[in-house]
Amino acid sequence: MSLRTSPVVEHAALPGGGTVEVWVGVPDDPYYVDKSALTTVDVQLREGNGTIASVSTVLDPDQDSEARRLAREVKAALEAGEIGLHASELEPFADRLR
Numbered sequence: 757m758s759l760r761t762s763p764v765v766e767h768a769a770l771p772g773g774g775t776v777e778v779w780v781g782v783p784d785d786p787y788y789v790d791k792s793a794l795t796t797v798d799v800q801l802r803e804g805n806g807t808i809a810s811v812s813t814v815l816d817p818d819q820d821s822e823a824r825r826l827a828r829e830v831k832a833a834l835e836a837g838e839i840g841l842h843a844s845e846l847e848p849f850a851d852r853l854r
């Protein structure tokens with residue numbers, strides 16, 4: 757599997773109520789028709805149709821198992837109230853190889 761075509765998605769229940777989607781994958785870029793040329797993997801927090809926070813990771817598009825670990829780690833931190841819904845709080849997770 758490639759994160760270009762199959763992003764990793766986890767749903768996190770927030771301590772104060774509500775949920776967010778933890779999404780790890782290759783984001784769409786309107787300048788590229790051929791998504792195979794894209795190499796940036798993002799971790800995003802999404803609510804409904806909107807993106808709350810987004811940061812680029814050190815992952816490659818073919819690192820599916822690492823992306824799953826990343827999504828699970830972010831989900832656990834959100835559910836434990838260890839991090840909030842800000843890109844700056846996602847950066848330590850995105851900058852680490854797994």
